[in-house]
Amino acid sequence: MYSVLYGNSRITLTSSSGTRLERSELLLRDPGLRHPRSSPAAAAPLLLGREETTAAVRRDVAAGQSMEFHGPCGVGKTTLLRAVAADGRRSAFVRVAGKPLEDVLQLLVDELYVSTEREAVKYPRAVCARLVDHARPLIVLDEVPPGSRIPLELSATLPGCVLLVAAERPVLGGTGTTRLLEGLPPEPALDLFTRSLGRPVPDAELPAVHRLLEAVRFRPLHVRQAAALARAGHPVGTLARIAARDPRELDRLSAGSLSGAERRALVVLALVAGTLVPGNWVSAVGDITYAVQSLVSLYERGLVERPEEDRFGLPVCLKESLRGLTLDAVSLSAGVNGLADWLDDALHGDVHTLTEALQGVEGIVGLLGVAAERGEWRAAIRLAKIAEAALFAGLRWQQWKEVLEKGEEAARRIGDRAAEALFSHQLATVAYAEDRPADARARLRHALRLREELGDVAGARLTRENLAYVAPPPGTLPGDGPGAPRRTWVRWAALCVAVLLAVVVVIAAVRAAVSKDPPGPGPSVPGDSAGPVTAGPADRSPTAAGSGTPGASSAGPGRSPSGTAGSPSATGPGSSPGPTLTTTGPSPSRSPSPSPTRTSPSASPSPSRTTRSPSASPGRTRSPSVSPSRTTRSPSVSPSRTTRSPSVSPGRTQSPSVSPSRSTAGSGHDDGPG
Incomplete structure (x- = not known):
């Protein structure tokens, strides 16, 4: 029968059982698919005696100032609003009555745009508000109920629009100009009475006509009603006396002279x-x-x-x-x-x-x-x-x-x-x-x-x-439906954050892997020494009490270099035959020695990174015959900890060709510079 696209759902009204929900290929229609409606301007209604009022309205509207007119029923508010709306400016006219705000916004969209879709497209409230605000029309709201907040909410939601409001009591709340609209001036009221009567008023009847117009307070609706009764043969003087008692008596008098068809139409x-x-x-x-x-x-x-x-x-x-x-x-x-x-x-x-x-x-x-x-x-x-x-x-x-x-x-x-x-x-x-x-x-x-x-x-x-x-079964995606457009950006944001976090985790893992085996020679960080470490009474190396990097052991308080409390000596993790850096004296210096480098797998051991080891000898020397440092990838040497070489068996082993010197924690000095 009828189907409406809303979000990524198609809602179809069946003949008698209700609506059917189904997924549509549409995720979110671009509001640009709705083109501005080009409709001929409505003819301005007859407006008598409101020239100054309409001029003031045009000035305020041109200045971007909203305005409201309030007054009793029949005073001419609707006629005034329609006359202003027909001035040529793009406008949207909506009778509010008891309509909710969401439907008022939909009516404004329908007034301003025409859809190019084969099926009707229902936009959420926020999208409707953007469409209306983009057009920047003059929004004319008629028949606004007392106490309605719709004008205030529209004024806050549509900052680019000017509102023109008609109500029995003020409803704009200080966000625009408020004017009390009263009856017509005497001369325009007489002109309206004469037009509605269909003939000129004799001079003899003028005093009675003036009394009648005063009795109905010059309100246009009652002026036309009184003229119709006079045209039907009721004396003007009698009408003036009836209206002076209660103007509503004219309503009953008018209803009493109707034909059968007219009465039934009035009842409806x-x-x-x-x-x-x-x-x-x-x-x-x-x-x-x-x-x-x-x-x-x-x-x-x-x-x-x-x-x-x-x-x-x-x-x-x-x-x-x-x-x-x-x-x-x-x-x-x-x-x-x-x-x-x-x-x-x-x-x-x-x-x-x-x-x-x-x-x-x-x-x-x-x-x-x-x-x-x-x-x-x-x-x-x-x-x-x-x-x-x-x-x-x-x-x-x-x-x-x-x-x-x-x-x-x-x-x-x-x-x-x-x-x-x-x-x-x-x-x-x-x-x-x-x-x-x-x-x-x-x-x-x-x-x-x-x-x-x-x-x-x-x-x-x-x-x-x-x-x-x-409510789809577990493990399947829900229909999402109309709420999907409002949540799509949240889902995309969550997906982007998840991807970014995954990238960060991968980068952190790569860096951690690289930091365990940094390339190039140079002095190791504190705690990298795996050989015998001794501390003299007058000079302690930072490696004697420093904390090692992950994967390296250091001799801290109550802890041996191997990480076992009370162990007199041990080979450090990843040890291999290589030069040892010995230090003593206040001005350490390096003696010429082969520079340790990181070698590729080969058949013989080669020096790796050096470690810092305290020594009693003056100066700093590198000796290839002393304690081991970090292991190299050599298939012929089984380091104390497993190296990344396919030919090396796991476990802690001592190299058969090179034995690290054993030292007792707390000894004053080692065997000398070698």
């Missing part, structure tokens, strides 16, 4: 007051043959608003005046059946379009609230099933979630387990889209249990497939 709009719906939507709910003609007549009477050619709605301020009078004129159950047929045609594209379905879905949500208030739970379940399909296809997923929750509550109230299983299955998809996999699994298991108990084979199979996608 009263059920969803504050919502704009298409004319054929009203026809489907009210079973009205020529609903559009009736709606136009209601608009001319000042009872409904008509901001667009085929969008009608009852102003919220008229809701209490009319709703109680006319609710019995329409059967809610019959209206639900008509809506089901109308929306099914819209979703399948047989008669209407998805755009019209989305225009009417707000009214369906309103009817769902009415059904819940009345306790008509079966009607509520039917309305939830109707609305959720359009909200899913239209990417209004926060309202989709709210509708599903209301449907689930209605199903539990009357024990409709099949409907409860469907709503639980759908709410699992919502939870997965919101990156709450644990909730998704719990809801899917609940839906699966219900469907298996009911014998719903097709539904259970679909739920089981979604459960396997959300």
